[in-house]
Amino acid sequence: MIDGKNVQYVNKSINTFPELVKVLSHFCCNPDPDDQISFEASVLLGRLCVSDENARFKLKQSLEFSNDTHVKAKSLEILVKQLNVTDNDIVQSTFKMLSKSSVWKHRCLAAELLITLGQIHVFAETKEEDVYTILERRLWDDPTVDVRLSSAKALAALGMFSKACEKTEKNLEDPDEDTRSQAVISVGTLGMKNERIIRILLEMLELDSSDYVRLMVVRTFVTLKLIDKRVMRALRERERAEGPLSRESKKAIKALESLVSLGSPVLGRKSYTPSRRAGSSQGQNRLVQNLEKHQGQKQHHHTGTDSAARNQEHQIKSKNRKEVMTELIGNTENDQATENTCGSCMGNPGPCGAGAIIYTEDSRPAIRLHRPVAQRGSILLAELVAIVMVLEFCILERLHNTITTLKIFSYSRRNWAPKSYIDVIIIGQHIEDLRSKGLEICILRTPGQGNDEAK
Template identity: 35%
Template sequence: MKAQRHSGTSPRSCPQGQDQNPDIFPLSPSTWRKTPFRQDPSQLSIVEKRGLVIPKQHSSYLIKADQMKLMMQSKKASSRMLISNFLKASHCLYPLKIKYVDNDPEINMWKRKRLQDLIGSLASSVEQEQVYAAQALGCLGETNELVLSALQNALQVCRSLPVRYEVTRSLVLLGCLEAAVVRELIGQLKRGSPMRRMDMLAALRVALHTWAAAPEFQRMLVAARSRLIQILEQLASSQGPTDDSSFSAAACLAYLDSSNPTARETLQRCLVLEDRKMKMQALILLVRYMKIASATIIQALLDQLCHSPVYKYRADSASLLSCIGLWRIQQEDLEDEVFMVLLEKLHCEPFLVVRQTVAMTVEVLHMKEQVWDIVENRLKEKCKVTRRQAVASLGALGLPNKQVFFTLLEMLETDSSEAVRIQVIKTFSILGMNKRHVLKSLLMKVDPKGPLGRECVKALRGLQKSPSTQRDPTLRDYEISQEVVTGVSPLASCVLRAGR
């Protein structure tokens, strides 16, 4: 038996007539076979036949235990009313732009005819028509083989400098970075005017941004890459960081080579500028594409998050902090400063999308439990401003447990500050809390004359549109008596019926 195990054979593979070891059980079928087994190739080797296995019957105790196990798993999964449960797409910072696609065959026919006319104009004897056709093909963004081949043929045949410039720019915009195109691009960057050089760098920046955003196995090969990097390094270091062409060259370098020192130095010099737009673009390139995180970069992100007048830059700064990660922040000894800034932005930020982005950053940096504890304690403070800030923070973070939810319900009924009660109503509306006991409390306070009543009407309208999937399954739905419905407006009654 040991010999068979070491040799990799089994008793089933022993030839017929060979002595079997009586200690092996069960014995090989060849022990009882009297004639050699020969399989007929024309005969089916698999036959469906009802088995003799008796189906396993669970006792009532096991069935109840399985039900309790499933219930506990469901309760654990939904024990927290996180903000990600109420966002339509928690992984997206901004709503996706819907690209309009028209499948009308007549419109598609006119599009094809338009492309054919432009391709025909490339071979025209009039230079102005060639320039216009090259510009239009680049702006249309059609990357089919017919358009690319027509532009490449025009680049080889045409000798007019304006036409060659427009053809090269259109090919670069369409993502064609083959050898002939890159050679012409390098020539335009070296000998072109400052205006044309800036225009060509902008087109190259668009193409390389798309190229760098794709996975590495899907990226097209960039011809003459080393020569292109040398030209871009010269352009990036020739001017100051405030020059647009220098910054565009550094951005192209960051896309092409994430470890390029010239791009890193040029972009880091932009962090001390007063131009918020250029500063934000430099931060995105340094953090997201070049994977650089230093104390200067983290401080610049916090400055953008606190003082930038553009809400998109503030949201991008919070998102970039999550890209850096907690470990790198701890290495720079800035964890406490980042924590305090994020904690403040949860309630002092006027835009909800920025507060939600900050909340997601807090979760990525593993600070959410600590923030929840602080906010929950602030709900019991005597200062009404502190309580209001805590309620606003919960609107972005979500509710950690049922106790906090019922605390908010109690504050809605008994809090001495009307501003705090209004903030509770806003938080319920943001989180989509269309539970019956929430609707009951709101319906009792509907009054078009006071600010609290008007806020209740707005919340009821929003909760009426809230989908049923946003209702929290861990909280019990309480039936509302008919006396509550008496005397309310038709809109409130409609909302009440929708919540049932």
């Protein structure tokens, strides 16, 4: 029953269920912390989502006294996920497993449990800086990619993603070689792909005094899947030399070229690379024209429209489309920016990517962002990544110092499920961060992609 699928949904109204719970609870009373039967009985009660005091005590006892790391991990998982135990002992045990467990799956589980516990319980008796230090170290000091990515997700869920990005960017220019190499690895883990980071990494590949740091830069290019002409050119220059850096550059070129050959709609473009900036009235007119053009099309793109979008188009058919879009955008003042996102997918699911275009008062031309998303993903995922990409750009470029309002036009559906995509959690954290700095964020849904340039 422990390994049964959806065992928590067993019919608890049957006559034998109370007897089963009573017997299992009795098994849990065995005081021996190494007794396997009592431990499995407590695990089963947890899997059945039965809040039994004996089972809770047995699991805590196993967590504290057992020498088996697998028993400790299973106890912690059941206590947090099934029995909703959130006291400080559980939080500290989670940190201990993340920091010291020799099993990578257990470290990955610990990061996921921090997300489940949430900010309220994690920060109840633990300083935020201590939590950040533990998670930030896992961004670069772990041999397993899954653990590093889970740590990044935990940072996002606990509201420390922006802090991690800012500190990582600062450490790229640290005089200490080890600090720079750690920051380069963290860049790949956090998925930092804005223009400034790309430029810094290229300079480090060319000029850094440490061969190890340059080697990490090459590997980070592959991690970020940077199909950028400047990156490819720099890697080919390194390939012509000799030594470990040349061999690593050759492997990186092969890996990146294989991404291009897959034919993703965005892999051949620059990844998350903004151009210079664009005039607001001109940008607004171009955005209106693009939206108007898309609304007037009779043929619907096979990856971006559905019955809901068509119904909305029929409802506004009697209105002047240009007036409708102008009303949606509003007046683009000097302190306001408008932005349109688009997700593109070859099949649903299939290879997908995200694009965005930002119009501000002084941008000529508009800021364009592109990013590959996944080899097998959905339109919704691509749209979410496009929004994340824009918010990250606003944070890293500190647009809150020049504008007060950002309007994001997205085709993404509402009612996002936070447990389905980590990007939903990241979006919420980024919006909260920007609003705390005085930048008002408005996300508006538009029927259809609406912006051919973003697409």
